[in-house]
Amino acid sequence: MSEKVNVAIIGVGTVGGGACEVLCKNTDIIAIRSTKINIKAICDLDLVKARAVSDKSGLKDVIITKNWQDIVNDPEVDIVVETIGGTGVAKEIIVSAINNKKSVVSANKDLMARDGGELLALAAQNKVDLFFEASVAGGIPIIQAMKESLAGNDVKQIMGIVNGTTNYILTKMTETGADFNEALADAQRLGYAEADPTNDIEGYDAARKMAILASIAFNVRVRNDMVPVEGITKIDSWDIAYAKEFGYVMKMLGVATSDSDGVEVRVNPVMIPAEHPLASVKDSFNAVYVDSYPLGQAMFYGRGAGSLPTASAVVGDVINATRNITNNSRGRWGCTCALTKRMKTLEESISKYYLRVAVHDRSGVFASLTSALAKHNISLESVMQRRSIGDGEAVIVIVTHKVSHASMLLAAETVRALDTVLRIESLIRVED
Ligand code: NDP
Ligand code: HSE
Numbered sequence: 351m352s353e354k355v356n357v358a359i360i361g362v363g364t365v366g367g368g369a370c371e372v373l374c375k376n377t378d379i380i381a382i383r384s385t386k387i388n389i390k391a392i393c394d395l396d397l398v399k400a401r402a403v404s405d406k407s408g409l410k411d412v413i414i415t416k417n418w419q420d421i422v423n424d425p426e427v428d429i430v431v432e433t434i435g436g437t438g439v440a441k442e443i444i445v446s447a448i449n450n451k452k453s454v455v456s457a458n459k460d461l462m463a464r465d466g467g468e469l470l471a472l473a474a475q476n477k478v479d480l481f482f483e484a485s486v487a488g489g490i491p492i493i494q495a496m497k498e499s500l501a502g503n504d505v506k507q508i509m510g511i512v513n514g515t516t517n518y519i520l521t522k523m524t525e526t527g528a529d530f531n532e533a534l535a536d537a538q539r540l541g542y543a544e545a546d547p548t549n550d551i552e553g554y555d556a557a558r559k560m561a562i563l564a565s566i567a568f569n570v571r572v573r574n575d576m577v578p579v580e581g582i583t584k585i586d587s588w589d590i591a592y593a594k595e596f597g598y599v600m601k602m603l604g605v606a607t608s609d610s611d612g613v614e615v616r617v618n619p620v621m622i623p624a625e626h627p628l629a630s631v632k633d634s635f636n637a638v639y640v641d642s643y644p645l646g647q648a649m650f651y652g653r654g655a656g657s658l659p660t661a662s663a664v665v666g667d668v669i670n671a672t673r674n675i676t677n678n679s680r681g682r683w684g685c686t687c688a689l690t691k692r693m694k695t696l697e698e699s700i701s702k703y704y705l706r707v708a709v710h711d712r713s714g715v716f717a718s719l720t721s722a723l724a725k726h727n728i729s730l731e732s733v734m735q736r737r738s739i740g741d742g743e744a745v746i747v748i749v750t751h752k753v754s755h756a757s758m759l760l761a762a763e764t765v766r767a768l769d770t771v772l773r774i775e776s777l778i779r780v781e782d
Contacts, residue, residue: 355672358391358413360433360443363455365484366394368661369431373668374407380665384672385612393421422446429671431484431664432456432659432687437464448480453671453680455664457484463558463574466565470685477681479674481667486559487512487636489659489668490652495681496566496640503642505567509781514561514634514654515543515550516582516602520619521632524600530585542634548576553579553602553617558605562638565616568608571616571687577604577706578696580618587712589776591708592747593621596704596732597631597778605781612692616701620779621704679739698754702780704749707765708772713743715770719746722768726761728753743772 359366373380373389375489380387391413394400400414413420421427429431430447434440437460444461448453449642453637460471462482473480481491487510494618511517512617515537529668533569537543549555557577564572591622593600597639598621627649631637636654641647653659674680693779709715720730732749750758760779766774 354386354388354598355428355675355782356426357429357668358393358424358427359389359431359433360393360418360421362400363431363433364657365660365664366392366431366433367403368657369433369668370407370409372658372661372665374409378456380669381476383530384669385676387668387672391415391424392429393418412657412782419441419446422450422452427452427676428721429453429455429668431668432458433664435460437461441465441469444469444480445472446476448476448724451478453481453675455477455481455667456670457660457664458482459485459555459558459562460689463561467508467571467676467685467687468563468771474577474681474684479671479680481671482562484660484663486562486652487638487652488514488654488656489537489662490636490638490650490654491663492563492638492650493652494564494666494670497686500640500642500645505640505642506608507601507641508567508604508638508639509628510556510560510563510604510636511628511631512563512636512638512654513553514602514604514636514753515547516553517631517636518542518634519551519586519599520582520590523585523587529587530583540720546639551583555625556602556604556617560606560615560617563604564606564613565687566604567640568613568691569686569689570608570691572606572613576693577615577617579616582592582619584776585619586776586780589704589778592704592706595735596621596749597624598622599624600778601628601631603781605629608691612694614694616696618698618779620701622781643759656723657734679738689739697754697759700752700753701755702750702752702782703758704747704776704778704780705762705765705774706776706782707746707774708739708749709736709744709746710770710772711742712770715744716746717763718768718770719748722764723748723750723761725764726753726757728757728761743770745775773777
């Protein structure tokens with residue numbers, strides 16, 4: 351067994367800086383549990399930041415560079431941590447490190463959701479590890495759990511609250527009555543949302559995480575561009591209030607399901623029953639709910655982002671990679687996407703729907719609506735409400751029974767065309 355393993359961190363911002371701190375602070379317990387891990391080098395475009403991270407962590411004799419090639423070409427570096435993000439230079443770094451026979455730990459969901467298959471194949475070819483626990487749900491150990499602890503399970507469904515920003519926004523809208531823009535501004539002020547929050551609020555960030563999770567759960571390669579997304583920008587405080595009245599909570603959910611017909615993965619705002627375990631996941635917390643045989647239902651909950659929680663996942667991966675180096679077992683688990691399954695279209699997906707319609711405030715409106723829906727074989731599950739909103743307008747709110755997305759869209763067109771209807775204000779899925 352080697353006496354120590356050398357690690358280099360490329361990108362010491364929020365996550366990489368946190369990983370450096372944790373590796374230094376917990377160095378003794380890590381050495382007991384695996385092998386002494388030495389941070390040999392850190393790399394960042396900003397050398398002042400790199401020096402500050404090094405000083406804060408009390409590192410001595412560490413190489414500090416702004417040139418990532420210095421790291422991937424250093425024969426003494428065993429493990430490269432890539433925490434710069436993005437799909438350009440990050441990919442070059444990972445490919446070069448793997449080709450130089452170094453194990454790699456990455457937090458990069460953008461890259462893994464797009465090129466995970468290619469990179470894992472390269473790692474297998476070079477008999478090194480490529481670990482990416484932090485790429486999904488930050489500090490929550492879900493990838494390792496699915497790859498190892500649940501390896502004997504047949505996963506039927508995963509539902510995830512995997513974006514902290516949108517969960518925070520929806521929680522604030524639900525609990526304080528804030529509107530979307532107020533809640534978003536709050537999320538930005540608290541540092542949850544980026545200055546440009548598009549990836550969070552439009553669902554792209556969650557889609558990347560769900561693509562990674564679905565690939566692992568169903569042994570089928572799912573890329574982020576295969577995941578239909580719908581953001582939360584159109585959700586307003588009325589939807590949140592009606593959800594409450596119906597006994598639901600609004601969540602931004604990633605849903606991945608596999609059955610004999612194929613695999614379905616999507617990200618969208620949904621109403622879930624208030625008693626569902628995911629309904630109690632609040633603020634910027636994340637949770638992944640897994641339904642599998644033989645385990646049954648299980649929920650993994652925790653911090654999905656932030657420096658130290660995410661560093662926890664990165665450091666766990668570094669320790670795993672270290673163990674594999676010292677035990678000569680690198681490449682123990684790589685890509686498991688051995689199956690080819692049909693990806694179902696969004697139109698095929700089946701849900702209940704919540705429909706909020708603005709109508710002329712007069713008699714017979716309700717009957718026209720129900721008969722329009724009945725034309726598409728859509729029956730109503732629950733309560734309809736009628737609220738007068740002035741100027742001869744009223745609002746009707748409906749929850750349907752289960753129906754395909756395609757049928758629901760057609761039915762919405764029929765409803766929209768009714769002369770009793772002014773507009774459809776919301777159409778939101780309801781999950782049981
Ligand atoms: P940051 O922007 O905080 O850190 C990235 C760092 O990398 C910056 O210091 C940046 O330098 C540096 N960098 C960029 N390009 C290079 C390069 N070519 N060579 C060397 N250094 C470079 O990002 P985060 O730490 O937030 O994110 C890192 C990764 O972790 C991303 O893939 C992200 O998706 C993922 N992640 C982040 C989470 C979070 O909570 N922040 C949670 C889970 C995953 P400079 O400052 O000069 O730009
Ligand atoms: N922007 C992400 C979120 C950060 O809000 O969850 C972690 O990926």
